[in-house]
Amino acid sequence: MASALKPFFKHVLITALALSVVITFVPLIAGAMTVDSTTAKSNETGSDNILGGTPTRITWEAVVGDGETVNNVVVQLPQGSEFTDESTAKVTVLEGTKRLSPASTVSIDKAAANVTVDFSDPITAGQRLRVEMYKTSLPNVTGEVHLTGTYTTTDGSTGELGESPAITVTAASPAEKISNWLDQQPAVQAWNSVTFLRLFFQPQLVVSSIPTVATGWLISLALVLVGFPLAIPLGLLASFMKISRSKVLHVIAAIYTGIIRGTPLFLQIYIAFFGLPLLGVSINQYVLAVFVMAFNSGAYLCEIFRAGIQSIPKGQFEASRSLGMTGPQTMFSVIIPQTIRRVIPTMTSEFILLYKDTSLLAAVGVMELMLYSRSIVSLTGNMTPYIVAAIFYLIVTLPLIRVVTVLEKRLALADNGGSAPKKKRKGRRGAFSQMKSEIAETVDEDPFEPDYNAQTLHHEEYEEKKAAERKLAEAEKKNGEAHE
Amino acid sequence: MSETDSMVSIQHLSKSFGDTEVLKDVNIEVKKGSVVVVLGPSGSGKSTMLRCINLLEKPSGGHIYIEGNEITDPKTDINKLREHVGMVFQQFNLFPHLTAKKNVMLAQRKVLKRSKEEAEQIALKELARVGLAERADYLPSQLSGGQQQRVAIARALAMEPHVMLFDEATSALDPELVRGVLDVMRELAEEGMTMVVVTHEMQFAKDVADHVIFMEGGVVVEEGTPDEVFDHPQHERTKDFLGHIS
Numbered sequence: 001m002a003s004a005l006k007p008f009f010k011h012v013l014i015t016a017l018a019l020s021v022v023i024t025f026v027p028l029i030a031g032a033m034t035v036d037s038t039t040a041k042s043n044e045t046g047s048d049n050i051l052g053g054t055p056t057r058i059t060w061e062a063v064v065g066d067g068e069t070v071n072n073v074v075v076q077l078p079q080g081s082e083f084t085d086e087s088t089a090k091v092t093v094l095e096g097t098k099r100l101s102p103a104s105t106v107s108i109d110k111a112a113a114n115v116t117v118d119f120s121d122p123i124t125a126g127q128r129l130r131v132e133m134y135k136t137s138l139p140n141v142t143g144e145v146h147l148t149g150t151y152t153t154t155d156g157s158t159g160e161l162g163e164s165p166a167i168t169v170t171a172a173s174p175a176e177k178i179s180n181w182l183d184q185q186p187a188v189q190a191w192n193s194v195t196f197l198r199l200f201f202q203p204q205l206v207v208s209s210i211p212t213v214a215t216g217w218l219i220s221l222a223l224v225l226v227g228f229p230l231a232i233p234l235g236l237l238a239s240f241m242k243i244s245r246s247k248v249l250h251v252i253a254a255i256y257t258g259i260i261r262g263t264p265l266f267l268q269i270y271i272a273f274f275g276l277p278l279l280g281v282s283i284n285q286y287v288l289a290v291f292v293m294a295f296n297s298g299a300y301l302c303e304i305f306r307a308g309i310q311s312i313p314k315g316q317f318e319a320s321r322s323l324g325m326t327g328p329q330t331m332f333s334v335i336i337p338q339t340i341r342r343v344i345p346t347m348t349s350e351f352i353l354l355y356k357d358t359s360l361l362a363a364v365g366v367m368e369l370m371l372y373s374r375s376i377v378s379l380t381g382n383m384t385p386y387i388v389a390a391i392f393y394l395i396v397t398l399p400l401i402r403v404v405t406v407l408e409k410r411l412a413l414a415d416n417g418g419s420a421p422k423k424k425r426k427g428r429r430g431a432f433s434q435m436k437s438e439i440a441e442t443v444d445e446d447p448f449e450p451d452y453n454a455q456t457l458h459h460e461e462y463e464e465k466k467a468a469e470r471k472l473a474e475a476e477k478k479n480g481e482a483h484e
Numbered sequence: 485m486s487e488t489d490s491m492v493s494i495q496h497l498s499k500s501f502g503d504t505e506v507l508k509d510v511n512i513e514v515k516k517g518s519v520v521v522v523l524g525p526s527g528s529g530k531s532t533m534l535r536c537i538n539l540l541e542k543p544s545g546g547h548i549y550i551e552g553n554e555i556t557d558p559k560t561d562i563n564k565l566r567e568h569v570g571m572v573f574q575q576f577n578l579f580p581h582l583t584a585k586k587n588v589m590l591a592q593r594k595v596l597k598r599s600k601e602e603a604e605q606i607a608l609k610e611l612a613r614v615g616l617a618e619r620a621d622y623l624p625s626q627l628s629g630g631q632q633q634r635v636a637i638a639r640a641l642a643m644e645p646h647v648m649l650f651d652e653a654t655s656a657l658d659p660e661l662v663r664g665v666l667d668v669m670r671e672l673a674e675e676g677m678t679m680v681v682v683t684h685e686m687q688f689a690k691d692v693a694d695h696v697i698f699m700e701g702g703v704v705v706e707e708g709t710p711d712e713v714f715d716h717p718q719h720e721r722t723k724d725f726l727g728h729i730s
Binding site: 318 | 538540563564566567569570571573575577578579580581590591594595636639640643
C-alpha cells in the first residue's frame, strides 16, 4: 500500500529540507559559484510527495564565488525532465536579504531541458541567484535527482556548477497520470468552470483520490468482513441463552442485548477506545475496532436469530418430538436449517448496517474509508473525495440491498405455500418474473393446491382453536418446563 | 381384558391448562389391532387426550399405559416411547426444507440410527405404500395438502410404530383431497394397525371403527361399537351431535 510509505517519504523530505536550510547558512569560502539549494513543491493531493512526470515548481539557488562576476548561467534539469509551453522561469538576485534587480533575460530551451539566464549587469561575489521554474516536470522515476549546469564569468571563463542538493521524487501512479492528463482537457476545464461541479465532482480529484479512498474502503470492508463472522456465533449463543429455560442465562443475554441495542454504537466506540487505555489495556486499534463491531452486531443478530427460531411453527417441534427425536436433534436437523433460510435477508440487512457503521470509527481515529476521504477533503477544500467515498459505500450496499429484496420476496412466496426456490433458473429472466411463473407452474401441476390456513376450517372451529392455542400458550408459560 | 391384549390404557386421566379443566377422569382402553374413533364437538378435549398419549401434553393426573408400560411414570424414557407411537397432525407438519423422501428418512437416521441406504429403501417403500413413490424428490411446498398428509403418514410408518394417532388428519384438507388420505388410513386399519383416530368423518368412523368414543366437555359421554353409538345413542348430547353433523 503506497500510503503506508508516505510517512517514510515525509521523513526523507523533512531531513532534506533541514539539511538544505543548514547549508544555506553555512558561510561560503569557496572560490566558485556554488549551488546550495534545490527544492520542488509538493504536487500530490493529500501528501508531501513530489511526483515525477507531474508539473511542479522547482526552486534553484546558487551563490557567486569570491572574486567572480557572472553574466551567464545555464541551469540544466536532469534527463527525463520536461518543460512545456506553459513553463516559465523567474529570476531573483539577493544580496543578504536585499533584493536586487539586475537587467537580465531568461530563456527556456525545451529540447535541452535547460534554462539560460543572461545578465547585462553581471552579478558579483556573494550575491545569491534564485531561479524558479514553474510548471516543470521532473523525471517520472522514484529516486533522488540533481540539477547541474554551467556559468560564465565576465572574464570569459566557464565553470561547472556542481550537483545540486537532491530532490526526492516519487513516480506518479497511473491515477495521477490520468489526473494530469485530465487537467489539460478542455472538456474538463469547462466542467470545472461550474462551481457546483468543481466542488462536488471534480474529475481530476475523482481520479486522484481513488487510490487513497480505495485503501480506506478495503480497511472498512476488512473490519466488517472479520467482525461480522465473529458476531454470528456470538449472536447464536446469545439467542440460545435467551430462549433457554435457565433464568440466569436468559437474564445475562437480556442484559447484553438490552444495553447494546439500547445505546448508540458511537457511545460504545468511545467507551471502548477511551476507556480501555485508561485501564492500561492497549490493543491495536483495528483489532479493537473489530471486537467492538462484533460485540455490537452480536446483540442485533441475537434478536434476529431468536425471532427466527421462534417463528418456526410449533408443529415442527411437535412433529420432530413425536418421531422420537431429542431436543438437540430437533434443533439442529429441523429448526436451525429452517431458521437460517428465514434469517438470511435480515442478516444481510444487519451486515449492510454494520458496514456503514464502520464510518463511526473515524471519530476515534481508526483510519477507514471515512477518514481517508476526509484527509483529502481537508487538504483540498473540495467535496469530491466524499462523493467518491459515497460511491465506495454504495458499490457494496446497493447489490446487497437488491439481494435482500429478492430473498424477502422468495421467502414470502415460500411461506404462502408457493413453489419452493429449488427450481433451476430458465434463461435470463428477473427473479420476480421467474417466481411468478413458478407459481403458475405449481398451479398447472396440481389444480387443488389447498390453502391450509384458517379459511379451510369452519370459522367457528377456527376461533375455538385459536382460543385453545392461547390457553395452551398460557398454560405452558405457567407450567414452565412441561413434559420434557 | 388381559394385560397383553391392551395397546393403550388411559386411566383417570385429567388435564388442566391453568384453571381450565380440559379433561376430567377420562378412561379409555385401546386393544391391539383395534381402531378407536373419537368423536366430539370442538373443545371437547379429544385432541388433548390424544396428545397426552405421546406426552405432547403432560397429564395433570391419572395414568397412561402403553403395552403395559406406564408412560406417566417420570422415569420413563419419553423419546424411546415416542418411537413406537406414530402421530399424524391436522397441519401435516412436514419439514419444509426436506424432500418427501428425506422427511421420511430423517428420524430413521437420527433416532433408529439406520444406515442411509436402509433408511432410503424404507422411505421409498413407505412412500409407495401411500401412493407417492413418484413424488419422493418433491419438496412439501410442491405437493398438494392431501399428498403432504400422506407423506406425513409414511414418515410415521417408517418408524414401525405399534400404534398410530391421527389428530383430525383430514380437517385441513379441501374436500376433494380427503378421500386419498382416508383410503390410506382404511388400508392401514385393514392391515391390522392399532389406531386412535380423532375425526369428524362420520362415514369413516362407521366403516372402519371397532370402537367409537363420544367426548364432550372433557369427559367420555358415551362409547361402544359403531352400531351402538351411531344407531342407538343413549345420551341426549350424543343424539344432538350426530343429528347436527349428519
